[in-house]
Amino acid sequence: MPDKAIYEQIYQKLQSIVGPERVSNDGPVLIAYERDQHWPFVTPTRPAIVVQPKSTEEVQQIVKIANEHKIPIVPLSRGVNVRGLCVPAKKGSIVIDLRLMNRILEINTEMMTATVEPGVTHGQLQIAAREKGCRICIPGAPATGSILANYLLRGVYHTNAGDGIDHALSAEFVLPNGELLKVGSAAFPNSDPYWRYTCSPDFLGLFQSMPGSMGICTKMTVKLYPLPEHEVWFMLGYDKIEDAIAIIPPLMNAQIPSVLWVLPQYTLIKLIAKKTKELEKLRGTFPEWTIPITIEGPKEIVEAKVKVAMDIIRKTSPPKTPLKPVPPPTNFVKEFKYPRNILGFLRAGSYHALAFYGPLKKYPEYIRMMKENGEKAGYKREQVDLLASPYAQFWGQACYYEAEVPYTSAREESVEMVKKFHYATLKDLIKIGIYGWFRPFLNPMKLIIDDLGTYGKLWRDIMKLIDPNEIMNPGKVFPMEKELT
Amino acid sequence: MADKLEKLEDFREDLITCGHCMGCNVFNWWTLDKWVDCCPSGKKFGFISYFAVGRVELGRALLEEEIEPQDIEVLKKIAYACPTCGACILQCKEFKEMDNIAIIEALRAKMVELGYGPMPEHTKFAQAVDTVNNPYGEPHEKRFDWLPEGTNLDKDAEIGYFVGCTSAYREQELAKATVKLLNKANINFQLIGSDEYCCGSPLLRTGIRDKAIELAKHNVETIKKKGIKKVIFSCAGCYRTFKEDYPKIVGDLGFEVIHVTQFFEQMLKEGLLKLKKPINKIITYHDPCHMGRHIHLTKKKIGVFDAPRNLLKAIPGIELKEMVRIRENAWCCGAGGGVKAAFKDLALTTAIDRIEEALSTGAEILVSACPFCRRNLMDAINAKNASIDFKDIVELLEESID
Numbered sequence: 001m002p003d004k005a006i007y008e009q010i011y012q013k014l015q016s017i018v019g020p021e022r023v024s025n026d027g028p029v030l031i032a033y034e035r036d037q038h039w040p041f042v043t044p045t046r047p048a049i050v051v052q053p054k055s056t057e058e059v060q061q062i063v064k065i066a067n068e069h070k071i072p073i074v075p076l077s078r079g080v081n082v083r084g085l086c087v088p089a090k091k092g093s094i095v096i097d098l099r100l101m102n103r104i105l106e107i108n109t110e111m112m113t114a115t116v117e118p119g120v121t122h123g124q125l126q127i128a129a130r131e132k133g134c135r136i137c138i139p140g141a142p143a144t145g146s147i148l149a150n151y152l153l154r155g156v157y158h159t160n161a162g163d164g165i166d167h168a169l170s171a172e173f174v175l176p177n178g179e180l181l182k183v184g185s186a187a188f189p190n191s192d193p194y195w196r197y198t199c200s201p202d203f204l205g206l207f208q209s210m211p212g213s214m215g216i217c218t219k220m221t222v223k224l225y226p227l228p229e230h231e232v233w234f235m236l237g238y239d240k241i242e243d244a245i246a247i248i249p250p251l252m253n254a255q256i257p258s259v260l261w262v263l264p265q266y267t268l269i270k271l272i273a274k275k276t277k278e279l280e281k282l283r284g285t286f287p288e289w290t291i292p293i294t295i296e297g298p299k300e301i302v303e304a305k306v307k308v309a310m311d312i313i314r315k316t317s318p319p320k321t322p323l324k325p326v327p328p329p330t331n332f333v334k335e336f337k338y339p340r341n342i343l344g345f346l347r348a349g350s351y352h353a354l355a356f357y358g359p360l361k362k363y364p365e366y367i368r369m370m371k372e373n374g375e376k377a378g379y380k381r382e383q384v385d386l387l388a389s390p391y392a393q394f395w396g397q398a399c400y401y402e403a404e405v406p407y408t409s410a411r412e413e414s415v416e417m418v419k420k421f422h423y424a425t426l427k428d429l430i431k432i433g434i435y436g437w438f439r440p441f442l443n444p445m446k447l448i449i450d451d452l453g454t455y456g457k458l459w460r461d462i463m464k465l466i467d468p469n470e471i472m473n474p475g476k477v478f479p480m481e482k483e484l485t
Numbered sequence: 486m487a488d489k490l491e492k493l494e495d496f497r498e499d500l501i502t503c504g505h506c507m508g509c510n511v512f513n514w515w516t517l518d519k520w521v522d523c524c525p526s527g528k529k530f531g532f533i534s535y536f537a538v539g540r541v542e543l544g545r546a547l548l549e550e551e552i553e554p555q556d557i558e559v560l561k562k563i564a565y566a567c568p569t570c571g572a573c574i575l576q577c578k579e580f581k582e583m584d585n586i587a588i589i590e591a592l593r594a595k596m597v598e599l600g601y602g603p604m605p606e607h608t609k610f611a612q613a614v615d616t617v618n619n620p621y622g623e624p625h626e627k628r629f630d631w632l633p634e635g636t637n638l639d640k641d642a643e644i645g646y647f648v649g650c651t652s653a654y655r656e657q658e659l660a661k662a663t664v665k666l667l668n669k670a671n672i673n674f675q676l677i678g679s680d681e682y683c684c685g686s687p688l689l690r691t692g693i694r695d696k697a698i699e700l701a702k703h704n705v706e707t708i709k710k711k712g713i714k715k716v717i718f719s720c721a722g723c724y725r726t727f728k729e730d731y732p733k734i735v736g737d738l739g740f741e742v743i744h745v746t747q748f749f750e751q752m753l754k755e756g757l758l759k760l761k762k763p764i765n766k767i768i769t770y771h772d773p774c775h776m777g778r779h780i781h782l783t784k785k786k787i788g789v790f791d792a793p794r795n796l797l798k799a800i801p802g803i804e805l806k807e808m809v810r811i812r813e814n815a816w817c818c819g820a821g822g823g824v825k826a827a828f829k830d831l832a833l834t835t836a837i838d839r840i841e842e843a844l845s846t847g848a849e850i851l852v853s854a855c856p857f858c859r860r861n862l863m864d865a866i867n868a869k870n871a872s873i874d875f876k877d878i879v880e881l882l883e884e885s886i887d
Binding site for chain 2: 142
């Protein structure tokens with residue numbers, strides 16, 4: 001870590017780039033950047049400086065200075081962060097807070113795309129897109145988050161089943177040396193930024209699922225989708241998980257749903273409860289498992305799909321609730337178009353969430369293991385939940401999974417319980433077999449680092465090639481040496 | 486009796502478990518169907534630290550003794566550069582049920598206790614309250630100099646009018662209009678009189694609690710002694726303080742607390758208020774935080790949102806054109822929480838933002854129901870040289886009453 005005098009020089013330079021109002025090294029300003037709600041898992045570390053650029057050029061200049069002095073930088077888009085991804089791993093880091101780069105640069109209904117800066121939120125873009133008859137692929141996350149960061153990290157979407165996992169088309173990145181890299185068709189001379197796949201390898205993919213670990217994304221062109229002309233909802237209730245998931249492969253293979261989730265009872269309650277006191281009161285009023293399904297599109301197509309869907313469900317696994325289209329619970333539709341109630345996941349304390357990708361067929365096995373681990377950690381079986389959502393296309397039965405247990409970071413015994421559950425479950429998931437962790441997450445990466453073989457070596461070599469001074473949010477993809485011991 | 490004003494320690498769990506969801510940054514997008522900033526301080530200063538989430542983290546850091554001596558000046562700036570408008574709390578309370586205003590006020594009280602706060606400007610008005618019972622430092626004996634000659638007062642009336650320091654010394658037009666309106670409506674009322682002291686709002690909002698507690702006890706005792714059963718307020722700040730803070734300090738007040746708009750709305754409903762003289766103007770209405778969100782957020786109480794609108798709609802000729810950010814999603818005028826005194830630029834830019842929104846409706850008059858909002862919004866109108874007038878709703882009622 002450079003000495004105090006160097007930091008003072010850097011501070012002066014940053015002031016000259018962005019102006020004195022948009023850079024700070026004051027403790028009370030930095031406190032808000034030193035941790036996120038996963039602090040029991042990721043040690044809080046206060047940055048040395050926070051700086052708020054307003055343009056790509058300013059980001060380039062800031063990064064150049066940091067690289068020159070080998071000072072770690074942590075890009076932060078809107079601050080809605082979990083798993084410590086934007087909490088510095090090293091002391092003396094500079095946080096680049098991008099929230100003031102918040103322009104929607106274009107909504108192109110001819111191309112069905114939007115081009116945005118990192119500070120644009122899901123909600124901001126969704127509202128702007130809807131005004132033009134489109135929608136975004138809506139993350140299953142608070143609408144206050146950055147849409148660019150979500151698509152860059154690859155998220156989980158309410159419309160996983162219809163829209164799939166990738167919604168980024170092209171982007172520009174400020175590399176650690178300050179150079180600007182354009183990927184996708186944006187890299188081609190005289191070309192527009194509306195297509196991802198060119199004659200080269202998928203450079204955008206290289207930067208995805210990485211929290212600013214090779215560059216800072218300052219602009220992205222993303223996919224938009226048509227607002228559905230017509231939609232029909234089903235809310236199917238089941239008592240057993242095996243019965244619930246039986247309907248999913250034939251529905252997904254027939255490419256029918258745009259929304260399909262498997263929600264444990266308590267997760268559903270968290271999404272629709274209006275007050276904390278309702279959380280426990282509503283237990284027992286819904287089936288153990290609910291599968292919300294939406295079929296959307298032109299009316300004639302929706303009607304035809306509804307018939308096929310009902311036939312599939314009837315034949316494979318009829319629900320305990322009536323098999324007919326129903327209006328979902330209050331706020332549920334809004335939530336799936338405009339996420340807000342998801343903020344209520346924080347109602348009962350802190351938000352844990354161990355998220356990963358795996359095949360649908362292993363769902364019952366994952367649950368059995370998690371409930372056992374939960375009991376060993378001190379939870380009741382019914383307090384351990386695992387929700388899932390299959391991704392289109394459904395090859396490999398790919399699903400997003402999210403394990404949840406109640407916990408509050410303010411209580412020591414609760415932290416101990418969640419940690420016990422968390423670490424035991426991580427190890428058991430590797431034994432059972434998963435496709436991978438959902439986003440980098442320091443603790444799980446430690447467990448697999450030695451087994452990644454050539455893949456892991458190449459990954460690290462590529463990172464080293466692009467970021468030889470290891471300044472780009474270090475320690476967030478691969479643990480640093482000190483953390484391995 | 487010990488007061489029940491919340492201490493920072495009472496919020497320990499909230500401070501630690503804030504999830505940084507940033508819901509406190511933006512108004513309810515389900516209600517508005519728009520994406521609009523809700524935090525004047527965050528918008529002005531930019532860093533996360535200046536939103537509620539940042540102040541929550543500061544509260545935690547203070548309790549966990551992370552604050553170094555060299556941090557105190559900036560700590561003060563972040564803690565006090567907030568008009569405590571409560572836009573954040575409305576968002577947070579929906580999910581996390583955190584009361585950010587109470588947290589920020591408790592943070593300020595803790596800072597005063599530790600000798601870190603308040604801001605020097607707040608110390609000055611606290612000293613003034615101590616000597617002359619008002620934060621403006623004006624002579625106490627001049628508190629009722631504004632009272633128009635010939636005002637009918639009834640010293641035995643069960644209705645009392647609590648004028649408040651801002652109307653008594655700075656925005657006297659509002660006080661004059663209120664007593665004229667009460668007279669024209671044939672309401673028997675009395676003033677609290679020479680024993681009316683500052684309600685304590687400027688002190689409570691800035692963490693200076695000891696003196697505020699004294700003031701609360703004094704005012705309540707005075708009102709009780711006068712046999713007043715119902716107290717009318719034309720100041721949203723005084724109303725909030727009596728309605729929300731005083732019960733935490735003295736328990737049951739023993740009299741009813743009512744905003745002047747609620748009082749006259751009731752008369753309107755009973756057919757006792759005749760608004761006949763037309764005012765042919767396009768107007769828009771600004772909801773003062775202290776009679777809206779601050780009341781809306783507490784248990785079983787509803788903010789005073791409808792009463793002023795119902796009255797305005799009853800005035801012949803008036804066309805009410807609403808702004809986008811209204812009612813519980815109203816943008817603050819920027820003056821509250823000690824900001825007008827200590828962070829003049831924040832107060833002014835916030836008010837200018839509101840004036841621009843008011844202008845976008847095509848309104849000729851911006852109407853509100855609080856002398857403090859009045860002062861700040863008028864400052865913004867003047868600074869911007871904007872083509873819009875400002876009136877308190879009481880002035881319009883007084884103009885229109887038969």
